Every structure is written in structure tokens, then in C-alpha cells.
Amino acid sequence: MNIDQIIKSKIVEAVQALYGQTIQADSVQIQNTRKDVEGDMTVVVFPFLRISRKSPEQTATELGEYLKSHVGAVDDFLVVKGFLNLLISKAYWVTVLEDAANNQEFGLTPANENSPLVMVEYSSPNTNKPLHLGHIRNNLLGYSIGEIIKANGNNLVKTNIVNDRGIHICKSMYAWQKWGEGKTPENTGVKGDHLVGDFYVLFDKHYKAEISELMASGLSKEEAEQQAPSIVAAREMLLKWEARDPEVIKLWEMMNQWVYDGFDITYKELGVDFDKIYYESDTYLVGKEEVLRGLKEGLFHQREDQSVWADLTADGLDEKILLRSDGTSVYMTQDIGTAKLRFNDYKIDKMIYVVGNEQNYHFQVLSVLLDKLGFDWGKGLHHFSYGMVELPHGKMKSREGTVVDADDLMAEMVDVARRTSEELGKLEGYSDDELAETYKTIALGALKYFMLKVDPKKNMLFNPEESIDFNGNTGPFIQYTYARIRSVIRKAEASGIQVTKKLDVALSISEKEQELIKSLSLFPAAVKEAGDTYSPAIIANYIYSLVKEFNQFYHDHSILGEQDEAIRNFRLVLSQTIANVVKSGMNLLGIRVPERM
Template sequence: MTLQETLTTHIQQAVQNVFGLTIEKVEFQATRKDFEGDVTMVVFPLVKALKGNPVEIGTQIGNYLVANTIEVEKFNVVAGFLNLVIADAFYINFFNTIKDNETFGFVSSKEGEKAVMVEYSSPNTNKPLHLGHIRNNLLGYSVAEIIKASGKKVYKTQIINDRGIHICKSMLAWQKFGNGQTPESTGLKGDKLVGNFYVEFDKQYKKEISELIAQGKTEEEAKKLAPSILEAQQMLRKWEAGDEEVVALWKTMNQWVYDGFEQTYKNLGVDFDSYYYESNTYLLGKEVVQFGLEKGIFEKDPDGSVWIDLTEDGLDRKIVLRSDGTAVYMTQDIGTAIQRVKDFPDVGGMVYTVGNEQDYHFKVLFLILKKLGFDWADSLYHLSYGMVELPSGKMKSREGTVVDADDLMVEMTTTAQTISEELGKLEGYSNEEKATLYKTIGLGALKYYMLKVDPKKQMLFNPEESVDFNGNTGPFIQYTFARIQSILRKADFDYKNVVSSEIEIHEKEKELIKQMQLFPDVIQSAAAQHSPALIANYTYDLVKEFNSFYQQVSILGEENLDKKVFRVQLAKSVGNTIKNAFSLLGINVPERM
């Protein structure tokens, strides 16, 4: 039970015994720095019910708490605020209950409880993953881990966009300019090789457009009549008709890309429990449209196209089936959502990690599923996030100006190496240990910088700024964890004993324990809000509090053995909390730096 939960019970008893009334809620806030106290109860909401002066009401409740509880040591009242000073014994007793709990803050899922499916990544197979995909993957993976830590079963999934005109563009360019190149013959990752041909197609396409415009065509006409786009469209028709040669090439080139993606995911430290492929799902949903027509949810226009009218819900009319009977993306997404629940019957909700340019699409999708009568539709969530930009501006994949995910991870590792070598604290490390450390710091910097920002906000990514060893950065927090491990290695005495509740603790020790007490609630809030930023910034606050403690309180130099044991235990627990929090962000912490 948290301090606020304990105090709520005591205050309810106080109001019952002193005033003869029952209250349900008690409002708390942090005590202002200029007043003595650890937590403040707001008295004003009780004034009307208790019919009294707020200072007198606060004083009577305070007197009751001091006389009848072990938690409250003393109090003071300022206007309508009851500032409570909590006894050291409360913090020590709490600390003794968590200090050996390696999974403090995490809640196990309950048998029979509905699971949550989190979708992220969902790339196209015509190009490698880029900086935008990194934010998507890091957000999706972290939210999945946070929801799992909050006590729910989680499935991680993605849908791979492996069909369509964009795929045919890469295939056509490979046929024309590839000369039989393969990942093995070129030494390139498969996704990069295929991405090169996507860029090559665009160059050829633009050249043809310019030539047609020079011949007197309008730009719009030129775009439609360019030989390359006509050939790509013909290839798509052949794929949809099951042409053996086209399908064989499609399978080969897509496998190159899948293999490349897996390598990137492994290096980034994200994983998946299931994969869905658009080539398998693009026809899903057509049966649902027929069901919706019969139920009067959808309506058919004279040309045979099928729509849903959402104008009464503040949206617009949305097509779900073209006049030629082909499905649109919305149809596919409806079918895929239903299929996922069939595949995983315990799923009761889904989180879609997709950029904010798709906000309207998901409003429509969720509303349609709700109108179709699926009870789990109320538990669908669009984890909408802002785009990532660089100091140089936006990225364009067709022109080959994107920041490649693999290259960025290498750059982050190299930057971490340069800064670490400048600091000169790696004596005794083997080359292998150094390489591992550089990668841990570099990826930690990248992930923390991405995740500390509220997902909804657009962000500017600055690689060098992210690897700073000072301030609100991943390396700063990792360095504090390594410092704590150094303290534990130097502690040449048994520090596992239970700390006596009689021991007097320093104000800085109390602040550290208060900060750790918040961790379980922060996990629950981060899960409810789908926001890794809450975890990231909580960890930074904890680390700042520890460094203040470290600078003002002697740990290994303390002469009193009980106090020394307590401080080492406290440092260890802070380290464990940092490690747990960072695991939710997908970040590793080094034992030494």
C-alpha cells in the first residue's frame, strides 16, 4: 500500500471519529519547498461538508493522525493545507519490503485477463528502415513492455506492406538495371539492395516525365504516360493474376528485405510475437462488408461501390469497397483486426503505433468496428506520434535522402566511442568489452532521446546532443547506474541485513525512498497514457535525486555500520529501479563506464 493510500484510510477514520462523517476521497499534493512536510492534504474540499474553518479542520485531523498513527510524526497547517511530516520508520519499513525485490514496480498478468496486442514497425518492402521507423519501433516496443509491466499479457505484432505498386517499382528496376545482383554478390543487406532499385526507378521515372513534358505533354499527362509507370502497373496486374515469373521474383526480393529487416530489429533490440503480411490480408474484410450491407451499416451506391455514412458522428462518408469490387485500405484494416482476434482469442484491445498523419483513418476504423458490434472495439487505441526531423529538414525516401536506421545506429556507436575515449576512463577494458560498451551507450542515447519526448509531439533529432554525458540523456543515467555498481563492488562488508526502523535517516535518503515509491504508479500511468516519456523522465528525476544524495551524504565513508549498510542497500535499490525503468525503454545499462 502506498503512503497516500495509507494516509487516505487514516484520514477517513479521523473524519469519522472527530466529525462523525464519512468521506470517500482525499486530495493530496506535494508539500511546497518553503514548508516543512513530506506530503500535503488539501483541506478545502472538506470545508463545505464539515462546516468549519479550514485551519481548524486541518488542525483537528493533524492532531488525530499524530496521536493515532505511526506514520505521521508532526504536522503544520497553512491556510487550507495540512502539511504532514512522515516518520522515518515508515520509509525504512517500506524500504525493507522492496530492497530485495528485483522486479519492484512490475505487476504479473492475471490468469484469464484479456490481452493487449501492440502493432508497430509495419514497413514497406521496397526500402530499408529509416529514422522514422526507429521512432515507431522504439515507441511500440516500449509501450508493449510498459503495458506488460502494468499487469497485462501483451502480443507484439506488425503488418508488412509487401504488395502494391511501390513493390513493383523496385522489382521492375532490378529487372532492368540489376544484372542479376543479389545481397550475396554485392555484400549489401537485402533491404538496402532493394531500396537502391526503388531510388533507381524514381530517377528513370522522372527522366521520362521530363522528356514527355518536352514533347508537349502536361505534367499530369506525363506522369500517367511514362513508360516506367505503365510497366510497373502491368507488373502489378500480373502479380494479382498470379503470374508465376512475377510472383517468383516478388518472393525472392521480399525475402531479401525480410532478412535485412530482421538484422535491423536485432541490432535495435526489438522483437515481435507475430507477423501479418498485406499480401495475405488485402482481401480480408470483403465478407465483413457484405455482413454490414445486410445489417444496414453500409450502403451501396448506384455504381456498385459500398460506403458508410459517418456524418452524424462528425466524420464523413467513407468508401469500403470500390465499384469494381476491389478492397481499399480501410476494408483490409477491418478484416485484419477481426482476423487478429480470431488468431488470438484472448485479445481484448489493440494499440496501433502509426504516425499522426493517419489520425482520421483510425477514427473511422475504430468507429466502423464499433458499429459492426465488436465489443473489443472500445479498447482500440491509436498511438499517434509526431514525425522526426533532422536539423537539415524532412527526409524523402524516393530521392534516397532518408537517414538509414542501420547507418544511424553505427553513427551513434561511433559517437559514443569518440566521447568515451576523450573522457579516458576505459583502462583495463578489452577491445571486445569496449565495443560492447560503445554500442550500449550509443543505442541508449538514441532510444532515450527518442522516448523522453511525449509521443504526440513532433521532434528534432540531434545525434550529438543525445550522447552528452550530462543532462537529461541516456548516457548520463547509464553513468549513474555504473557509479552505483562501482559502490557495490567496493563495499567489502555484508550489507544484506534488514535495516532497523529505529535508525535515523538523512533528508536526502528520505527523498530517494519517496522517489522510488512513485515507480509503481508511474508504470501504471505510462501504460494508461501509452507514454514511455513518463518512464524516461521519472528515471531522470530519480537519478538527479541519487546524485544529490551521493554528493551530500557519505556512503562507504560512513563510520556508523548500520547507516553504512542502509546507504549501500539504498544505492543498490536505486540501481535496480534504474535498470527496471530502462528495461521498459529497451535500454541496457553497463556495469562499468
């Protein structure tokens, strides 16, 4: 039981003893005491005034007296403006540190074979273009939320649904066939996903030119868009693909492989991975079967043009198309198929989709449709809906070339990390491999922390010029603090200092040290809240404030220079424990920490 819970339960007792009424422990409000007021924690007494029928000051005093005499950890209290501020004993805080220091899994709840199985879908790229900044946010959020789910006592399966079929894929294929001149990643040296993306852009260029030409010859915009030779050819290719035309399939397999090879590199660089990858080309037919079954069972209806629709007006939604008039699948169709396959493959207790908030409506519909089709997990699916990444000029548009490419961005950040490190010159003696590793750790730490520290639900702005910062509230600042602690620990080891994790409760610790232990004790709650609210930002902000406080302590107190051996030992244990929490917290964000930087 932590101090919060102890105080809450004792307040319940106190209210019962003093005023003869029963209240719920959860209703007791406890908060951190303001920095400018003396005290460690504060009980808000205003809600009890109705019960006590006394002034805030008097009520607070009576409750304070009760806590002081009934809770060992409460040394004293003071009442300010009707708030009851408690002073917690130093001995209590020392035992809190001791517990945390002796628990390698502090703050984490490991899963066992009986724990729930959670599947997280993230990334979900199209195979017609390389990954960009928007995908980065998705991947980082998906990976991190997976780690947080694991840390909260769940088993995890990370999955990816690859959008490998459809008209957009055929556009790249057609452009390559027509204007590709036999180019391959091998003979051009261009990364496969980029090469395919180039042809996607090339397609659009020709397509637009054709449209203007047709419009100049008198066609309306709509007619021109439908009749342009390129789009006609791409559509034809899609039909051939669905008919399994050997030549088209061969082309499709070749170009998709280029993309997969490219993605593998990007994923590896980003540090994300998957336990199971699904391909839309394998799932869309399953979805189609399910829709036809639903049609037969009268859940859906068919229009005169043969298209199939679901009427969801009774659920407060609109009518939704499930199969086109030519019988081909739409996005929704394949999501139904993918869901079915997944639940056949795994015993999933909870399904989480990491997909942008532009698809909120889509998932609302999917949930209802799955439910109608008789899948009892349909209603329980969770759409982890995150905001868009905007650039200073506005939204990213891949066809207009205003995207921030994932590979380019990472390479650029590694370069900045390298230059900064070289300037500071603290990595002497490192091998080339160690240097490269450290630059990458810092660069990705900066990028990941930048994207994960903001509330996932909100849109965020990425300014390429300003966002690559290594000072202040950034990943490198946190990594730096870790490296500092590691440096001290190494020095202690080198000079033969023995550290014992058995601490003396009578130790006289400073205000700042007590603050630090209090911050440490908040880690488990941060992990839980991050899990409950699906928010890596909670973890990021927690680590930042912990580390900020540590740096203040580090500045004002000498660790190795401390003459009193018991205090020196205490400070080493404190520092080491903070380093551990920083490391496991950063791990929940998918960020590594360096030994030196």
C-alpha cells in the same frame, strides 16, 4: 497500503469525526511538499473549507492534530498558507525501503494465465525501403509500451503487419528489372533493404524525368503523371502480381527476402522483436471477403463504377472507399482482414495499434467499420497515436533523400559512444567483445531515451548534430549512475562486507536519504500511470529524477567510507535498491544498463 492511501482514508475519518460529513477518499488531494518548505507530503485543505466553515489555517490545524494522533507514521505537521504539511517519521521510511529491497519485482505486477491478453501492433514497415528515424520512434514506443503493459499484469503478444504488396513495391521491382543489371545484396555487398530502397528512389527519378518530358510535349501534369511509361509499367506489374504471374511472383519473393534479411538486422540491432508477423499479402483477400460480405448484407453500397463504399455520415464521419472500381483493395480493406485473422488466432482482450497520428481518422473509421461488420472488439480497439519526428529542416521525405536512416544513425551513435569511452578510459581490462557490447548499450541507451522521454502524443524534433548528447537528461547519464552503484557494490563484495536487508527502524537517516526512499516509493505509481496513459515518458522522467537525486546523495555521502556499520549497510541497501529500480525502469523502456562505463 502506502502512505498516500493511509492519509487519505484517515482524512475521511477526520472529516467525519470533526465536521460530521462523509467525503470520498479519492477526492482528498495529496501532493509532494514543495522543496523549500519543511514536510514530506501536503494535504490541500481548501476543498474542505465549505465543510468545516473555518479558515484554511484552522481547518488544516484541526486535521493535522487528528492525523498526528491517529497515524503512527505522522510525526508532526505544520500549516503554511493554508496547506497542511505532514512530517513522516524516519522509521516509516526505513520500513518502506526494507520492503522494496526485499521485493525483486518491486513496482511490477506479473501476469498469470488468467490475466488479460493484450496485442500490440507496431513497426509495420513497407518492404520497398529501409527503416528511418520515424520507424525508430514507432518501434521504440511499441516495444516499450509492450513492456509496460506486461508490467501492469497483462499477457502480451507483439505483432507486426508487413506491407509487402502494392504499387510502391512494384515500383522498386520494376526499377530493378529495368535498370538493376542483376545487382544483389551478395554481389554488391549492400544491405538488402537499402538495395531495394535505392531502386525505389531510382524509379522516382526516372518517373519524374518522364513527367517533365511529357509535359514539355504538351500534356497536362495530371495526364503526364498517369501516362509516364514507368508508372504504366509498374501498374501492369501490380496486375500481374494479383494474377499470380509466376515470373513477377518470383521477382517479388526474391526482393522481399532481401528486405526481410535487412530488417532482421535492424530489428536485432534496435533490440525489438515480435511474437507473430502478419503479411498484407496474406490478409488483403480476407479483408476483401469481409467487405463483399458487408456489401451483401447491405452495410455498404456499390457505385456505378463498381467501387464499394461505406457511408459513415450517421457516425459523424465521411464516406469511405473500401474497394476500388477495379476490385483491388485499399489500406482499409487489408486492415479489416488483418484484424479478422488476429482475432481468429488469439483470444485478444485488447488490441493496440501503434501508428502515427496522421492516421487518427483511419483508425476512427476502422473502429466503426469493424463494429458494423459485427466484430464486438471493433469499438474497443485502441489507436496508440504518436507524433511525428521532425528534422531541423522540416519533415522527412524518403524520396527526397532527407531521411535519417536507422542503420546509419545507430552506427554513428555507437561510434560516438566508442570515442567518448576511449577518451574517458574507464573500461580498461575489458575484452573487445565486452567493449563492443558496452558501446552499443550506451549508444542505444542515448537514442532510445532521447526518443522515449518526450510525451508520445507530441511531435518531436531531432537535430542530428545536437541530439547525440551523453550528458544531462540522457540515457547515458542514467546508465552511468547505475554503473557507479554497481562499482560500489563490487568494491563492497571484494572487501568482504556483508549486506543485510533487515534494517533497524531506529536508524538516524539524513534528509537526502529520506528523500531518496520517498522517490523510490513512487515507482509503482509511475509504472501504473505509464500503463494507464500509454506513456513511456512517465517512466523516463521518473528514472531521471530518481537518478538525479541519487547523484546528489552520492556526492555528499560516503557509502563505503562510513564508519557506522549500520548506516553503511543502510546506504548499501538503499543504493542497491535504487540500482534495481533503475534497471527495471530502463528495462520498461527497452534500455539496457552497463556494469561499467
